[in-house]
Amino acid sequence: MLLLAGAFRAWAMMLVSIGIIIKILLEKRMGERIVIIGGVAAGPKAACRIKRLSPRAEVVVIDQDALISYGGCGIPYYVSGDVADEKELRSTSFHMLRDEFFFDKAKRVTAMTSTRAISIDRAEKTVLLQDVKTGAEETVSYDKLLLATGSQPFILPIPGVDLDGVFTVTDMHKAIEIKARIAKGQVGKAVVIGGGAIGIEMAEALKDLWGVETSLVEFQKQLLPNILDWPMAAMLAQHMDDKDVHLYLGESAAEIVAGDADHVAGVRLSSGKTLDCDMVIMATGVRPRSELAKEAGLHVSSKGGIVVNERMQTSDPTIYAAGDCVEIPHLVSGRSFYAPLGSLANKEGRVAADNIVGIPTIFKGAIGSFILKAFDFSAASTGLSLESALAEGFDADVSLTSSSDRAHFFPTQQVLCLQLVFDRRTRRVLGLQGIGGASDALLARIDAAAVAITAGATVDDFGNIEMAYAPPFSTAIDAINAAGYVAENLIDGRMRQMRLELFYAWMENVTSQPDWLVLDVRHPKQAKPFMEKYGDLWLNLPYEQVRDRYAELPTDKTLVIFCNAGSRSFEIQRLLDSVGLENNIVLAGGYNFIKRMGADWLPV
Amino acid sequence: MLLLAGAFRAWAMMLVSIGIIIKILLEKRMGERIVIIGGVAAGPKAACRIKRLSPRAEVVVIDQDALISYGGCGIPYYVSGDVADEKELRSTSFHMLRDEFFFDKAKRVTAMTSTRAISIDRAEKTVLLQDVKTGAEETVSYDKLLLATGSQPFILPIPGVDLDGVFTVTDMHKAIEIKARIAKGQVGKAVVIGGGAIGIEMAEALKDLWGVETSLVEFQKQLLPNILDWPMAAMLAQHMDDKDVHLYLGESAAEIVAGDADHVAGVRLSSGKTLDCDMVIMATGVRPRSELAKEAGLHVSSKGGIVVNERMQTSDPTIYAAGDCVEIPHLVSGRSFYAPLGSLANKEGRVAADNIVGIPTIFKGAIGSFILKAFDFSAASTGLSLESALAEGFDADVSLTSSSDRAHFFPTQQVLCLQLVFDRRTRRVLGLQGIGGASDALLARIDAAAVAITAGATVDDFGNIEMAYAPPFSTAIDAINAAGYVAENLIDGRMRQMRLELFYAWMENVTSQPDWLVLDVRHPKQAKPFMEKYGDLWLNLPYEQVRDRYAELPTDKTLVIFCNAGSRSFEIQRLLDSVGLENNIVLAGGYNFIKRMGADWLPV
Structure with a gap:
């Protein structure tokens, strides 16, 4: 003890000396x-x-x-x-x-x-x-x-970028001029080039607050490329579409077309279509x-x-x-x-x-935390996307969960769709991204995740992250814990999932795969429109009846288990596996994801 | 490389074997x-x-x-x-x-x-x-x-706890009975005994939604004892008071008084006063x-x-x-x-x-994250309070900050008052608590802090926590970073602060201390009511004029530097120190804290 106290004292004196040196x-x-x-x-x-x-x-x-x-x-x-x-x-x-x-x-x-x-x-x-x-x-x-x-700002190397009415959003002067023109009623239609954060925020500003007819052009096939993976980006696109922003994804701007007096009149796309407009916002990134x-x-x-x-x-x-x-x-x-x-x-x-000034502070780096408000949605991510993680050589996979952002019985409750990206080999969490309502609920999960990821947390650590709990703010099993739980179940081989990309491919061409059907374990009322549209492909056996009735299930087909959030599907998978019906797979994310992403094949 | 690959393979096979053993x-x-x-x-x-x-x-x-x-x-x-x-x-x-x-x-x-x-x-x-x-x-x-x-539930050992109309809030049957009585109009006045989370939530439920005249009795001198330190608890009390909940802090319930037919008629306090009521909610904790x-x-x-x-x-x-x-x-x-x-x-x-079932998962413990909605406020904490940290023998101190919860120019912006508790010797953060608006803004900071504290973060780590940033959600320098910065400045001796407890004591008896005055560096309009009430004790020299006019300051008095958030005060302290006026101290927290806490000595 004395030795320890002595060490402490020496250490304290050293600190004092360092302080004096710094002061000098x-x-x-x-x-x-x-x-x-x-x-x-x-x-x-x-x-x-x-x-x-x-x-x-x-x-x-x-x-x-x-x-x-x-x-x-x-x-x-x-x-x-x-x-x-x-x-x-x-x-x-x-x-x-x-x-x-x-x-x-x-x-x-x-x-x-x-x-x-x-x-x-x-x-x-x-x-x-x-x-x-x-x-x-x-x-x-x-x-x-x-x-x-x-x-x-990066300026696209296309004709017309110098026309009057073409703006980047990079300094106060341009911002003042953009607003002045809108306020004077000079902008009926606008085209935003670039589906990154600034492009999306500007599209909302133009459409939501000023009622400008707004189109957004992004040359990659999704919004927020390299930030969000496709399921989340698809939800955001669907929401922008619901808010009457016209999206042109996977198309590039080929030319900015001149009208009178060197003023912009439209944007010609690579597809040949021309979008008429009075203003172009070029938000194609910065260098x-x-x-x-x-x-x-x-x-x-x-x-x-x-x-x-x-x-x-x-x-x-x-x-x-x-x-x-x-x-x-x-x-x-x-x-x-x-x-x-x-x-x-x-x-x-x-x-x-x-x-x-001589104080040796350090900045270690970052993991790229990101958040965005888009109309009634928030979109956020931290760490690596699945696509980036795979490109970096990680043995990456994802868990998709859709939890309530607060107690499911609390009036202001909204669904929080999360995708946790993790490395199967090391169990390390690599990233988290999600879509939530226009509150700080998603922020809370992304920020907590950012701290955990920076500290090297595993999926098991995520299951135990201690989120402050009261019904107006969270659920007893927080969304972030649920994301960790599903990842654990996946890594440990307790859960087998079908990714949404694959399910969409199957649904877009239902006969492309032999011998499969959807086992919808939701309430019959929820399953009905699908059963009417897809006939024998869509089987409804409500969750609470499966233990009594699994013998009725076909044994010669792959069962894609379908529910709202994936959790009932997982439980049914465990049950079916235990009775020898192992030819089944859980649809990751479930209908909560799909209804927000939209699809041509959904019943109307 | 081969060796490494071999080791990996052996490790992977070991994992597979463990998997098989677990399955068996x-x-x-x-x-x-x-x-x-x-x-x-x-x-x-x-x-x-x-x-x-x-x-x-x-x-x-x-x-x-x-x-x-x-x-x-x-x-x-x-x-x-x-x-x-x-x-x-x-x-x-x-x-x-x-x-x-x-x-x-x-x-x-x-x-x-x-x-x-x-x-x-x-x-x-x-x-x-x-x-x-x-x-x-x-x-x-x-x-x-x-x-x-x-x-x-812990039941107070006082007379009358078995009377009709005395409830704990511990199971569904009692909840159903409480609501039924209120809905039938049988409850005009209620007394809640206990100023913990359940007591506060019940007081809000009774008062805000049903208009029941509600009193809350807490035998300790503040709400949420052992969870919040006094400044935060005082803000919460002031807010409850603003919402017409009658608070009796530092008073205990001595007896529950019977009326007709063994029905409760009131609560007699230790002070002798009796609060009439039709219902008593006993929320004095659980065992x-x-x-x-x-x-x-x-x-x-x-x-x-x-x-x-x-x-x-x-x-x-x-x-x-x-x-x-x-x-x-x-x-x-x-x-x-x-x-x-x-x-x-x-x-x-x-x-x-x-x-x-044989899966060796572990639960390491917790740090006591807590959140509560009380009318238009959220109150939250994680880790140790200052009081607990001192009792545990830490060399504990606090930084008080009041940052915007989102960009200060964003319309829904509210102030987030935070108290970071840290150990001066090890620089480790021990706890964070705060008061915010009725959004998830405080939740986001508490949850991120909980992860960081669990991981053993220092105040320096807090300065670099990567919070997702966009104006609708946060500020470029997030509230949690600011809390870390102030703590760094305190530990490194760059900032000397006066705690609110001491300032309140001085203000309650301004002549108890010789030779001091308040140097208010805010706008003259903000300082005016204080100057009118306190005369020579209250000196106003606006922040932006101090560099030109510090020579006018008295050299024979202790200057308590006063602003809204403490940050201008800190800057002025650095300046005054550099010109030899070192007899000065920053008021921690500043007016943003004080106006929310309330005080008898404030100008009306």
Whole structure:
């Protein structure tokens, strides 16, 4: 015990010494000049953190725009009108506008707006600047430099992208112009190109709040490619369709067609069809803005992201980088990836600031947590999708569950459809994605999952995640636990499932497979429309009668067991297996998934 | 590589062998009789899981009540009318009533209701049963026994508890009777005894939905003692008060007063005051129901919980226990604790079931996640409170933050007040608690925190928790990250804070301390009422002017820096320290906390 106490004391003294050393280092650094290129998210965050850590440091923020430090992710909500004034996107939570004056007065940070950084002289430790309005050049020297140059929109290499009425959603000026045109009634029809997050949010803003007739074009066959797997993306598409957004999936924009006076008149698709419109929103993704870094000889990846270490240092130790211009480690795949999100930009900016003043904080990476509101739905994911996991070489599989987001007897209850992605060999959970209502219910499960996945949790750990429970918020067996349970049953060979992709293929051509039928264990009323449409292919034996009546089941056919959520199907599979009727398979996800995804073959 | 591949193959074959062995064991166990005593949560869960794992096992569930397998946590929502029919609490999500018939038909589980387990003969492996209605006795033998005997309400040892109109909220019959009386208009005034979760939920049900004049009596000085620390509990109390629930905190019920015909007429408090009422809800907590276990010689803790190992085995390896009758390990304190929650009962029941059929699953314990809806507020906690952490010997401290639950420009935004409890020595996070709006926003942060705390996260880890970000759901710097940041700043000595308890003490007697004043850095309009009330004690120097005007500040007084959330105060502290004005301290939490907590000394 004494020994232990002694060790503790030594350790405590060491901590104190480290504290003193850090303090001395901080003092020494006071008076250093830190130049930050980029004034939207990571840049201002780092600037303010540096000033809090080291109030006497000289901090200069350079931005080519006149407007800085805004919440770019809020643009769709400004366009929709949820946010009345663009200034709200540029204000603090205590309602002060974050302009040059604010940075000077409140933070003593020099914000040089409308100023472009032209080049970096690493030997001299200077940056060549140019006044955007006058063209005048000047040089600023730095002790430490932070590149927070952000991203730039990818512009499709097609004719017509420069026409009047074609917009990207990347800065406040464009956002203001888009909203002004809509508000003036100049936009009756709009085409959004790109089915990623910004495209979907903009489609909702145009359609839901302004009633603009809106089409969305995505060249891949689903919305949110690389983020959601097909079943979830199909639910989202069905919902957008229900809300009268016209979706053109698997089609690309071939040309933006001109009307009068170089104004956009339509978008011609690869199929030949032309969509008439007064406005085009091009939301085809962003790319890291890293030319400055590249020209300065810093290490930039083949995909264009600035390469940094855990302390956000570039290949030049006096130059840091953070935000949408960098690549970061993916903590599941182990590769670096590009994650241009305001939330990560702030974290990275803070870590850069700490290191710039001598506090050795680290940023380990991320797993790509994502959430989106689309009309009455939320869609979210964290970690790897099934498709990505398979591409990374994992022995990946999924569990599909549809649980209540709160007690099934609670009035505001909605179904939460989840897909857990896991590795069968190691039992590790690789990702979780889902579709829920327009509440924070899905957020809660995704956030808890993100922490667990980052910590290396297995499917067994997911079964035991301790979610706070009360009927207005959750169920006794939380959706996230249920997802873990099903995954356990799959890995341990207690459950055999048919994936929705395969079931859709069979249903689209029911005679393509010999000797199978659907065993629908739901209530006869629920099964009736299917039985009427599919005759002998669709057999109804209600769940609670199977133990008494399984002898009536055909033994020469594969039984695809069908219920709403898959849980009754699993139980029936266990029963049938135990009595020798092993030629059966559970339909993963069940009707709760299918009715949200929609299908041509569903009874009307 | 070959070696590695060989090792993998050996490992894979080992897994296959284990699978075969488990299967053989399962087959062997088929036909075993498993007796489960208790039919509410853990019992039915285990029964159904056993039948899924081992469909031919014989499973018997014994319960002294006629009604089984209900969601007891839903009772307040049934009383309120949110849930129209009590059957909804006893139904599956696919709307089948979970009665004896259902258990027989759908599960092939024998449910013996209205049957009391009298004693256990461990040598003979039998249980003596008694029919509650006829008194007839019989003996049932078991191969494995599961005790899921649940909890019983604690009844205050005061006169009058047997009067007509005095209810506990512990089974469906009482719930039905309570609601029937209210619906018939027999309840004009009610007194709830006990300020725990059930007491608060019942007070809301009575007041909000039925308009019953409701008082709540709690003998400790705050609501939710041992769960929330005082600042959070004070916010909740203020909100209940705003909703016209009459709170009597720090007062105990001395007697339940009789009126006509042995019907309750009031509750006399320890202060002497009598509260008139037609109904008393006694919600003074529950105790494990462990007499049967104790009489059978099983190990029961001094607090009455049945002691089990990680596989939910009691001290007799053929007898398992799960649910409200057991104690489980607390994964932060390292002690066993009592956590009677439906969510944990289900998890424990599932683990018991696995082990009963020979699958060695484990239940590691819990950290006590908790959430509650109270009118327009949510209150939640996970891990240890500050008070508990100090009592456990941790070097505990707290960070108080009040962040937006979604982008501050998003229309439905509400403030989320969080308290992070951490250990200064190890930097480990010990707990998180908070107050939010009646959404799932607080749930999301508590659930993510619960996973992180269970994994042993530090305050630094909290700063980097990856919360899914989009303006309708969260902020770029999430509330949970902000809580971690403040904790880091506190531990690293960059921030010195004054706790709210001390500030309240100073404000309640402003002359008790010499030479201090409040430096309010908010907008002059916000500071004005305080300046008018407190004169020289209250100095306003707006945040953005401090860098220009700090020389005007008095140097002979302690400055308590005051803002809405504490973040501007922290920045000003850093600035003042850097210019030698180190006699200053940040008011933790700030006005966002104080205005929700209320105080006599606040300007009206």
